[in-house]
Amino acid sequence: GDSVTQMEGPVTLSEEAFLTINCTYTATGYPSLFWYVQYPGEGLQLLLKATKADDKGSNKGFEATYRKETTSFHLEKGSVQVSDSAVYFCALRAWSSNTGKLIFGQGTTLQVKP
Amino acid sequence: EAGVTQFPSHSVIEKGQTVTLRCDPISGHDNLYWYRRVMGKEIKFLLHFVKESKQDESGMPNNRFLAERTGGTYSTLKVQPAELEDSGVYFCASSQGPAGLAIQYFGAGTRLSVL
Numbered sequence: 685g686d687s688v689t690q691m692e693g694p695v696t697l698s699e700e701a702f703l704t705i706n707c708t709y710t711a712t713g714y715p716s717l718f719w720y721v722q723y724p725g726e727g728l729q730l731l732l733k734a735t736k737a738d739d740k741g742s743n744k745g746f747e748a749t750y751r752k753e754t755t756s757f758h759l760e761k762g763s764v765q766v767s768d769s770a771v772y773f774c775a776l777r778a779w780s781s782n783t784g785k786l787i788f789g790q791g792t793t794l795q796v797k798p
Numbered sequence: 799e800a801g802v803t804q805f806p807s808h809s810v811i812e813k814g815q816t817v818t819l820r821c822d823p824i825s826g827h828d829n830l831y832w833y834r835r836v837m838g839k840e841i842k843f844l845l846h847f848v849k850e851s852k853q854d855e856s857g858m859p860n861n862r863f864l865a866e867r868t869g870g871t872y873s874t875l876k877v878q879p880a881e882l883e884d885s886g887v888y889f890c891a892s893s894q895g896p897a898g899l900a901i902q903y904f905g906a907g908t909r910l911s912v913l
Binding site: 720 | 802829833835838846853857901903906
């Protein structure tokens with residue numbers, strides 16, 4: 685079945701460091717791919733998405749490119765801030781989905797220190 | 799516009815008791831989803847409503863879980879009787895439009911602790 689694998693956390697970085705959180709997926713066809721973020725005490729928020737191969741999603745300085753050849757959707761940010769500390773979830777939605785259900789990875793906790 | 803609201807935010811119960819979680823979707827959203835995250839693992843789909851109808855309940859763990867969406871507005875998820883392994887964070891999400899295309903908006907979740 686479809687699945688998403690994220691790098692293990694927690695990830696601890698200093699402010700202004702470069703961030704990469706790896707995400708790979710297994711799915712048939714052309715799933716849509718998402719990154720959601722959960723800040724402390726809040727709900728999941730959509731960070732960015734991509735719906736077809738080679739699409740780049742971007743938001744708040746974060747970027748991820750849909751790579752069909754490597755089945756990956758790695759999240760990157762050039763310079764993290766303390767306010768980026770949160771749990772990041774990679775997710776997919778099957779291309780043939782009628783229900784729209786999301787399949788998530790296990791989440792990666794990011795802690796940014798000043 | 800209000801987002802997806804869930805309550806309670808945290809519930810602590812003993813094994814064997816009953817708990818009911820509630821979700822109020824964004825007004826006008828026909829699609830409503832329940833998900834669960836157990837012990838820091840991945841968030842897993844439980845079920846999907848379109849208005850008051852269950853479209854997909856393939857993720858419901860067993861018959862101790864009952865979800866309802868009366869009148870196609872708010873939804874409840876009842877666990878009866880609760881077991882230790884039911885502990886986790888229960889998320890609700892809603893969306894508007896074709897389910898296979900629409901963006902899902904999530905609530906803050908209900909943390910359930912079964913002792």
